[in-house]
Amino acid sequence: MKNRAFLSIGSNIGKREMYLFRAIKALEKELIEIRDFSSIYETDPVGFTEQDLFLNMVIEIETSKNPYKLLETCLDVEKQLERKRTIRWGPRTIDLDILIFNQEVIESDHLTIPHPRMHERSFVLVPLAEINEELVVPNVKSTVKALVSQTESAGVRLWREKQDFNIDNLFI
Ligand SMILES: Nc1ncnc2c1ncn2[C@@H]1O[C@H](COP(=O)(O)OP(=O)(O)OP(=O)(O)O)[C@@H](O)[C@H]1O
Numbered sequence: 001m002k003n004r005a006f007l008s009i010g011s012n013i014g015k016r017e018m019y020l021f022r023a024i025k026a027l028e029k030e031l032i033e034i035r036d037f038s039s040i041y042e043t044d045p046v047g048f049t050e051q052d053l054f055l056n057m058v059i060e061i062e063t064s065k066n067p068y069k070l071l072e073t074c075l076d077v078e079k080q081l082e083r084k085r086t087i088r089w090g091p092r093t094i095d096l097d098i099l100i101f102n103q104e105v106i107e108s109d110h111l112t113i114p115h116p117r118m119h120e121r122s123f124v125l126v127p128l129a130e131i132n133e134e135l136v137v138p139n140v141k142s143t144v145k146a147l148v149s150q151t152e153s154a155g156v157r158l159w160r161e162k163q164d165f166n167i168d169n170l171f172i
Pocket residue numbers: 071075085088089090095096097098099110111112113114115116117
């Protein structure tokens with residue numbers, strides 16, 4: 001069975017846009033089909049604020065992997081792209097988070113879905129709303145559109161419009 005999921009991608013070290021695109025390419029190689037994607041936004045760092053600005057985007061994927069295998073793949077792609085774990089919420093070449101997986105609710109030691117902080121993060125909600133603003137976030141039981149309207153989104157600025165790049169023909 002094919003599953004539908006939404007992933008958040010972020011980068012704030014080095015060639016940030018290249019890391020986003022390399023992550024998408026790497027996911028495609030791991031049997032993950034990209035169904036839709038947002039524009040790229042430049043965003044103020046949240047959590048640990050003494051770090052450089054992020055680029056963030058959201059993609060919609062289809063995969064036959066279960067959520068645990070999908071997490072393994074995301075962690076593996078982060079490793080391939082030289083992600084180092086030092087400071088919590090600190091700088092990173094790439095960050096891949098599973099936001100939503102079908103309409104499932106999962107609370108295990110290593111995986112929480114929906115992502116536990118997604119409903120308060122404008123760097124996730126603004127690009128997600130671009131793809132599907134009527135999507136309901138299970139648990140929170142609100143649409144993405146409603147969550148965006150409740151969130152301060154001043155720190156999220158359009159950086160490259162979706163129309164300005166072709167996901168099937170990324171030059172990286
Ligand atoms: N929905 C999820 N998506 C990705 N990782 C998750 C999820 N739920 C739990 N995790 C766990 O979180 C661990 C740490 O992830 P990571 O270092 O990327 O956190 P972070 O991005 O710094 O912070 P945050 O979780 O607030 O985004 C992962 O190894 C994974 O086991």
